[in-house]
Amino acid sequence: MSEDEEDETRGGEEKRRSPDPGRGGGGGANPPPPFSDQVLENVLENVLQFLDSRRDRNAVSLVCRSWCRAEAQTRRDLFIGNCYAVSPARAVERFRRVRALVLKGKPRFADFNLVPPRWGAGFYPWLAALAPAYPWLERLCLKRMSISDADLSLLALSFPTFRDLTLICCDGFGTAGLAAIAEHCRHLRVLDLIENDVEEEEEEMVDWVSRFSTTSLESLVFDFVGCAVNLDALEALVARSPSLRRLRVNQHVSVGHLRRLMERAPQLTHLGTGSFGEGGGGGGEVEVADLEAAFAASRSLVCLSGFRDLAPEYLPAICPACANLASLNLSYADITAEQLKPVIIHCHNLQTFWVLDTVGDEGLQVVAATCKDLRELRVFPLDVTEDSEGSVSDVGLVAISQGCRKLRSILYFCQRMTNAAVATMSENCQELVVFRLCIMGRHRPDHLTREPMDEGFGAIVMNCKKLTRLAVSGLLTDKAFGYIGMYGKLLRTLSVAFAGNSDLGLRYVLEGCPKLQKLEIRDSPFGDAGLLSGIHHYYNMRFLWMSSCKLSLRGCKEVAQRLPHLVVEWIRDKPEEDDGEAVEKLYVYRSLAGRRNDAPPFVEIL
């Protein structure tokens, strides 16, 4: 599930801009309508059940109370973008027949250790409300929530028809919880564990793979579950799961075991290859030719990932599958352009490609020459430090822009960039919706002209008319933000780090970008004046994060006072730097639930 799919809506979280958003609009508390109206509502419900898009549903719910009730009765998929924006009780009160829930917790900067542990976003309060309210709950997707083994156990026992569990960037659980899910969810189809923090000591490990009771498994993703699994049990599970289409294993599965798994499941569409090397303890030697045969036999493969401990001689074994691949993730494989070439030249239909910068500009040139249909590219750094050499540069970016004209989304880590290259991409790739450039050295200018990177990012917002998500980096002045405010009219998500000169920068953005939903800023010289310039807009946003800026208590308190339905959290996790006046970390979000009652001691809600 990509962050790019996130969409903020007001109705789905019951947000209203009316003076009293707390009381009106809810369906459940009103007396029942007269009979004729009830008939109309029933008719409406029969129509509305076909409506899938939550934006459409939100619009419907705003028409009148009757429509709001009818919509609430027919909404099966509930999306809560911020678990603190609404109380669980209120959500289940309004939407009585939910079958699927998406719930998101911590702000994204938590991924980079900026949010202290135990900040919040515990799943239990929601679970306690969901269990009695939605006994027929089938699907759950949690992102950046804290969920314990006990929670998973309770989940498994509370919903007899539960089918799909997706956990993304969550923490707090281990193999005991997974075992509970496996054992008690007899109709489980999907267990996708994506990038979670599953840390466990070997002594406490539970053999969860042996516990599966379902026979209708369609998807099993555990590529970042850190503990080794029972490989025989895994093989047996795969063998008795005829519906299995997606299997992504962790690095403890060697290439030998992988081959056996592939033989059991030639119908797979998505495969995470585990180590793709010798790592993982045996499984035996595998001939490249045998491995290649396994890939040749897997005719349905469209998505490949893994390669966590790649033995490079095995890589060409995937060639038979390359022509059909829509998605290839090599971002854990330290390979050179030479090693990439023989594989990538077959990937004519590739739409999504993730890779490490070790392939260099030269590797990206080969990608550009072959993957004409590429929609999403992510280039990650092998050496994640500011001082690293960096192996890709403006040259690679230009090459991609010339070869991959349909590009919609790019994430590019580098150390050397030029305004000209970024401008070239803005001209060549008119379909760009997501542009995230990370020049890793802080405050780095255009490496040829020594100018700030203002003009490059300016060109992006100016030329890429569909852009909704932008991440900036490098040396940037307020001018860059001026461009963003002027041209970024569809911008929903903006990430800023080590940029800008003054409050003006923040003002340009808050005053200029009417669709802004998510704004995350770190280490930039924006202060109270900038913060206050967004007062007119904060109720329309999912959140604002500002850390290591120039905010003071006075300014933050003013925001809190003027916007009573905004929760203004002052995170004070560095007592040694706390002088009682400067606000080092600020997290602001709208909420119908008021201040949360589970805030830890280091969070002060203003």
Add this chain to the structure above:
Amino acid sequence: MSTDTGKSSTESEVSGLDYEETELKLGLPGGSRIAGSEPEKKRGFAETVDLSLAGEPRSRDPGDRSTDGLVSGAGKPPAAKAQVVGWPPVRSFRKNALKSCTYVKVAVDGAPYLRKVDLEIYGGYQQLLTALEDMFSCFTVRNYPNERRLVDPVNGTEYVPTYEDKDGDWMLVGDVPWKMFVASCKRLRLMKSSEAVNLAPRTPQGSTSAR
């Protein structure tokens, strides 16, 4: 011949060995896992070069550095410059996945919890032991002539740092050159001295220990 990075100067104290001698006898464990890594010799060269540049001040505008062909940042002492939290913005699971070989668990006999350390961030044994001392704050480091021990001042129990290597053998920490230790250590255990007698006795300085 010291092959240390700028951070630590005590490595050579521990074993009194130089790289040539150890290479011939024991070979290099797991070196190929690390990106672009060559036998220790190359790293030694890089460090030697780096030492001569160590005095170079870090400029605010690092653009120059990125274009010269000098030894890469990998040789520069990271401790000298404050690493900013969460920058560059790469999720920790990805960082850990790419350097997973150097994270090891640390267990202490009698303590119910485990910790993890990233061996790569330490320059040598002294730094590691100091870090362990900080981590399990009840200990102080006591230096013996041939080894180091950690002592719980409350009851005087002595703990000897031991580690499990790639072959599954438990060894005393400090026997091999630091880099070799980092490459072969799978996990650490602070063993009570009374139990450590079961391990191979320490060989006197000047020769490698083998089991």
